Amino acid sequence: MLTPRxxxxxxxxxxSSSLGQRARRPPRPPxxxxxxxxxxxxxxxxFAGTWLLVAVASPCxxxxxxxxxxxxxxxxxxPQGSAMTVSTFRKLDGICWAVRQLxxxxxxxxxxxxxxxxxxxxxxxxxxxxxYRGFAVLYLERARQLSVKLYVRSLPVGDSFLSVFEQRVQxxxxxxxxxLFFPKYGFCEAADQFHTLDEARR
Ligand SMILES: *[C@@H]1O[C@H](CO)[C@@H](O)[C@H](O)[C@H]1NC(C)=O
Numbered sequence: 266m267l268t269p270r271x272x273x274x275x276x277x278x279x280x281s282s283s284l285g286q287r288a289r290r291p292p293r294p295p296x297x298x299x300x301x302x303x304x305x306x307x308x309x310x311x312f313a314g315t316w317l318l319v320a321v322a323s324p325c326x327x328x329x330x331x332x333x334x335x336x337x338x339x340x341x342x343x344p345q346g347s348a349m350t351v352s353t354f355r356k357l358d359g360i361c362w363a364v365r366q367l368x369x370x371x372x373x374x375x376x377x378x379x380x381x382x383x384x385x386x387x388x389x390x391x392x393x394x395x396x397y398r399g400f401a402v403l404y405l406e407r408a409r410q411l412s413v414k415l416y417v418r419s420l421p422v423g424d425s426f427l428s429v430f431e432q433r434v435q436x437x438x439x440x441x442x443x444x445l446f447f448p449k450y451g452f453c454e455a456a457d458q459f460h461t462l463d464e465a466r467r
Contacts, residue, residue: 297437298389298406303375309344311397316340316416317452319426322434322444323412337451340416346370349377350465354453360460361453367465381407382464393433400426402433413437420449 318338338355347370352363368377368390379388388407395401400423401416415430417423434444 296389296406296409297411298391298404301391301393301404301411301437303373303391304393304395307375307392307395308397309342309347309349309374312349312392312395312401313342313344314418316342316401316418317420317449318447319415319417319422320430320444320446321412321414322430322437322439324410324439324443325412335445335447337448337453339452347372347374354456356451356453361456363453363456363461365461365463365465379405394429399423400429402430404437411437411439413439422449 316339318340336355336357338353341352341354343350343352345367349368350365351368352365354361354363356362366379366381368379371378375392377390379390381388385408388405391404393402393404393413399418403414403416405412405414413430413433415422415426417426431441434440
């Protein structure tokens with residue numbers, strides 16, 4: 266009969282042999298976002314404040330099919346040491362909602378990890394480019410699907426920002442067909458406590 270001690274040992278051996286097998290598998294190709302360089306010397310203090318979402322390029326079909334439901338969206342960014350608290354404001358059925366999330370520190374400036382709810386796992390975020398005062402290009406990757414977002418500080422959107430974004434979209438192997446533009450009116454100023462989801466404090 267197996268004593269508990271032996272049973273524990275067998276469990277350990279099984280675990281280590283399956284780890285060994287995992288290590289011998291051919292390595293997976295690097296995830297797309299690991300090839301994206303963050304903005305050099307990214308400065309979260311300068312990145313703080315309000316950003317308006319202009320466009321998202323994503324390979325995700327769902328996003329394109331939902332295109333007619335795109336709502337004007339803003340981010341409010343507050344640095345927290347090397348991390349950032351990011352609140353997203355948008356309307357749902359005519360009511361303003363805020364979702365507060367923590368862009369966690371990864372030890373590399375401009376690269377963050379967002380522990381999002383749901384089974385699809387965490388989201389990697391990279392601030393790929395920004396001039397802090399005019400525009401920002403953010404990359405997000407979840408389940409190895411890379412999307413690219415353009416934000417601006419104010420409207421109208423400068424042509425130079427759009428061309429930077431287009432180049433970034435091509436660089437991510439996406440096209441205009443993958444790009445969804447967001448409305449430039451109907452932004453939320455605030456959301457009350459009943460319409461705020463605090464994901465940062467879970
Ligand atoms: C785009 O495709 C090329 C060629 O397949 C590949 O080398 C590159 O890593 C891809 N870039 C991204 C960001 O996925």
